[in-house]
Amino acid sequence: MIRTLGLAALLAGGATMALAQAKTLTPGQEVDMVLLPKFLGILVFDQAHEGAQEAHAELQNPGELLFQGPTPENSVAGQIEIMTTAGTQGVGAVMLSNNAGDQIVPAAQAAQQAGTKVVTWDSPIPNGQGEDIFIAQVDFEETGRVMADMAHEIMGGEGQFAVLSASPDAANQNAWIASLEEVLGADEKYANLELVETVYGNDQSEESYNRALALVDSHPDLKLIMAPTTVGIQAAAKAMQDEGLCEQVKVSGLGLPAEMASYTLNGCAPQFALWDFRDLGYLTYQVAYGLATGQLTGEEGETFVAGRMGEYTIEADPGREGAKRVLMGPFTVYTAENVEGAAN
């Protein structure tokens, strides 16, 4: 059984539906688009690309959809460069999963001035400048609650746990951890869960693996490692399994079913969550196409139909003042019961 969360998002969608007529996008208009991931060679970004390609075909855009990203060791500088080039070449929209923090702002603003729409997805621009809109995969507040719930269930309501994140300047990671801390502090239910440390594995197997082991060494009573990154959760689970620590320290967070199935089945990582990156790419493309062709204005409260995914509304981003977002949601929580089906 798949447990779905993010009811709030659905309710919000329903409420605005009554207020405004949803816009339907007219296909066939020509506009060049660039999909810019954090870097190339990571499965989830490729899945997002597939989703964008699907939307590209569906909307019969005679223009080009380019999948351009930096190489891993050159992520920040490469993203800025591709953004700058896209602006000068006058493409209609850049769809960005930002890995460059606020450093991307000047390049993004220059692109906007040249008439390019900047649509972020997966990871936004932290201060919201240089960005037209953010396609949020899930409510960032919701992420904190989902992680807190998984921790609560796995740990039986009490004990110490730690967070293994990606890089210290990944906007999405930091927002999720902040929301986790907020949920932990606000709700009495989690009073006995103690977040003892946050460490960073920079989305590298090797670093994440070593960080996970160091966490166990530093905190003898640790019961759980929460890794909101697909690379980190897998490395942590492998580390616990290799050192025979699975009985003592569990692993949870955000992971890919295909990579996590064996660890979920053997009990190292009893629960983890994720959303569909294909859908995220599909929705992002729909919004970017609408904005670039002038069919969407990008105003708050604007409602539109995103192809097979149905209606969405543009709203204020609660996490970033002055920024706007479209919220996709919801989460899927994977357990031993549903992980195998999702892995194939």
Added chain:
Amino acid sequence: MTRVSPGALRLLALVLVLLLVGAFFASQIENYLNARLFNRISSSVAIVALIACAQTLVILTRNIDLSLGAVVGFTAYGTGALVTAVPDLHPALLALAALGIGAGFGLVNGLLVAYAGVPSIIVTLATMAIFRSALVEFSDAQSITTDSLPDWLVAFPNLQLFAIGGVQFRAAFVAAVVIVIFVHLALTRLRPARALYAVGSNPEAAEMAGIDVRRTVLAAFVAAGALAGLAGLFFLARFGNITVVAGLGFELKSIAAAVLGGVNIFGGAGTVVGALIGAILVDLIENSLVRWDLVSEFWREAVLGLLILSAVTGDALLMRRLQRLRIRRDKAAAPVPKEATP
């Protein structure tokens, strides 16, 4: 009184630094000195030692190889893809494939450096990016996952060969140490391998002495590539999940380990055993910093850099002082034997 060679003196100094660093962190971190620490460090040193050894071979010839991290990443992925496609592949063949892939990359570097005469820092800076991009292209955004690997491979790094109390000697670590010792013996005993030192100390003199300098440099790069390829296979076995970022930053780690281990960055001097101890030192510092509360995540890299710098500087100063001391002592001691033997 027996004379200690400068090389042995250097190794002794390194071990001293290693103990000092260990003692320092032991005073800072609770539950620090135990068998677990040894198991942690030895498991990750297995990989770093191989690339430190590889880097040493290249640095000895007055060159540098910045592409090692990319070679590790590509081989980890390549051998992973190979064993996924042919699950029954014999372990020896897989190891051969790893060595072959690595040596192939090393050959590209070596040819460009030795025969086209392009400075190695430029060649390998370029090939670092090219090899990494080739991996991105080759991988097609798919990652290698642990469940697609044969059991023997996944079990290999943690296979316990023998144990003293809680201190475990695991297969990958023991294999890496054996390889380092083997390379060390080759470098000290085999004539063609000794040519690396000759070329690094003085290329002109080496040429005059009949050594083919170009071929020697080429051989150094090919051997380094092969070792990095083997490190890639170890990486695959240990981490299982391989994406295109595998081995990112290993070039810096390998240089740090070699230089800390007393390998002269200007070529011609140093040992792979030193590089092995350097690798242990780098790993010890890195692992300990993660557990040291005083240092925040953002400063960790900087502190690591600072510690490396001070270790290198301290090592250099210590060596100079010891050598000066010995010269003085030798001078003082010199007249004595003359008088004693009429």
